[in-house]
Amino acid sequence: MTSTRPRRRTGRAAAAFGCCAALAVATACGGATGTGAGSAGAAKAAAPHARHYAGELADGAAWIADVPDDFNGTLMLFSHGYGPLQAQNAPDAMTRDAFLKRGYALIGSSYSGSSRWALNVAVQDQFATLGAVRKKVGKVGEPKRTIAWGQSMGGLVNSLIAQRGKGRIDGALSSCGIVAGGIGFNDYQADGDYAINQLLISGTQIKIGGFSSDEEAAASGKALANAVQSAQSTPQGRARTALAAALRNQPDWFSGQQPPSVHDYEAREKQQAEGLVKLTLPFTLGARYQVEKAQGGPVYSNVGVDYARLLRYSSDLPEVRALYEKAGLDLDEDLRRLTRHARTEADPGAVRNMERTAVPSGRLAVPNLTLHTTDDPLNPAPQESAYARKVRGAGDGGLLRQTYVHATGHCTFEPANWLAALKALEHRLDTGSWGAATEPQQLNQAAREAAEGSYPPFVRYTAPELVGVRGRTGTR
Known part of the structure; x- marks a missing residue:
């Protein structure tokens, strides 16, 4: 399967990344401003046309609720992304206010626990928040719809809620989520890191x-980023960076008003390297x-991973081959080297825990629209693409629709x-059919x-295969 991303101009620039890079590992990237831990959670008071409520769950997680005076009957349960465990009920303040002025009530929790990767408690805390708010805030006690x-990360949490939410929620809207699951997420990222180590690091x-600390992990991210930056000085380094980027599923558009052309492989690699150095490696x-x-x-x-097999599923394979040929390198030999030295083993208990808490089954109890x-x-x-395959395999493909905006x-x-995507989901809930509601037009x-105000446009798009998930043999 190949990407059908349109190559056209968009007004959405990548200036948001400056904030992401500066915040590094302290917060998650992911709002309209690029700071995914969410600026909405920092807001201490509700908008003027709504009342603000707060409370605490039995496990210590905090919850908040903003309820507009003209509540329209729909209660929105928001799951925030990776970052500090602070209660949030919207991705950012502007989106929060846009929803509130249309009558939606917004709730969400901080999640509890000692790690910002809070998948072991997040779904439980979100359901508990739903119960606590409905019990303590009379106006939303019997919503028409939830x-x-x-x-x-909250997109993954939300997909798990969609999987387990029968009788508690009516629909789900999961955006920019780790919907392929935590195992695959870690596998393909570390595959790329491993390739950088093997091919771009001497000594x-x-x-x-x-890792034993955040500081140790951050130092590794900086060191890998420096290796990629240094590699940009030679054709050989750029070719091997392209291979690592392909294994990491690194997109070829990071900055600028438009993506490189399909066959401008040098420009595509430059964009991949910029993303790896400035954001992806330090953050992940x-x-x-x-x-x-x-x-x-x-x-x-x-x-046991065969890296040649993994790369066959990459939409970036033509780029990698072209740059290897230009650099005078043997791609097959580098892939054999990666396969030959693949000796990293996981902790079996950690894998079982991840599978239990952070891997969607593909079953859906309610309609789920992704963005x-x-x-x-x-x-x-x-x-x-990985999530869609799993949902179809579980027999629930009719409950899933996936939408995309043309943006980096x-x-x-x-x-x-957000409002357009919600309208499409509401159409499905009102009529029992998606119809044309999720078409870009x-x-x-x-x-x-x-x-x-302005927004990046919705487009018709087919996501490429997820390298590192598609291509691995056996199950973990």
Whole structure:
């Protein structure tokens, strides 16, 4: 399967990444401003036309609720992304206010626990929040409808809520999510890190797992980023960076007003390297300690992995081949080298814990609409192809629809995008059919009619295969 991303100009620039890079591992990237832990959670008071409530769950998680005076009967349960465990009920303040002024009540929790990767408690805390708010805030005690929504790590949380929410929620809206699951998420990231170690590092390799602190993990992220940056000075380094980027599912558009042309392989590699250096490697390596801490040990294993097999599923294979040929390198030999030295083993208990808490089964109890940017550097759009395959395999494909906006960045949606996607989901809940509601033309019309300012356009798009998930043999 290949990408059908349109190569056209968009007004959405990648300026948001400056904030992401500066925040590094302290918060998640993923709002319209690029800060995915969410600016909405920092807001201490509700908008003037709503009342603000707060409370605490039995396990210590905090919850908040903003209820508009003209509540329309729909209760929105928001799952926030990776970052500090602070109660949030919307991705950002602008989206929060856009929903409140249309009568939606917004609730959400902080999640509890000692790790920012809070998958072991997040779903439980979100359901508990739903019960607590309905019990303590009389106005929303009997909503006409409850919709779960979330982004980034919260998109994964939300897909698990959609899987388990029968009788508690009516529909789900999952954006920029790790919907392929935590195992695959860690596998393909670490595959790329391993390739950087093997092909771009001379001497002692950089640690990519089994971390003892955030600082140690962050240092590894910086070191890998420096290796990629140094590699840009030679054709050989650029070719091998392209291979590592392909294994990591790194998109080829990171900055600028438009993506490189399909066959401009040098420009595509330059964009991939920029994303790896400025954001992806520092952020994801920096966060890995928190993931391992939550799961009880390293989750990544590459024992027995055939890297030539993995690469065959990559839509970037023509780019990698072209750059290897230009550099005078033997791609097959490098792939054999990666396969020959693949000896990293996971902690079996950590893997079992991840499988239990952070891997969707593909079953859906309610309709789930997903939303993704075409070029997401942290949770790449190919996550969606893996998720769709699993949902179809479980027999629930009719409950899933996937939508995309033509933009670079992690969760770089505007209020109009959210409102249009919600309208499409509400159409499905009202009529029992998706109809044409998720077609780009309909979504863009809804976004325009929302009159909430500019937004990246919805487009027809087929996400490529998720390398590292598709291509591995056996199950973990």
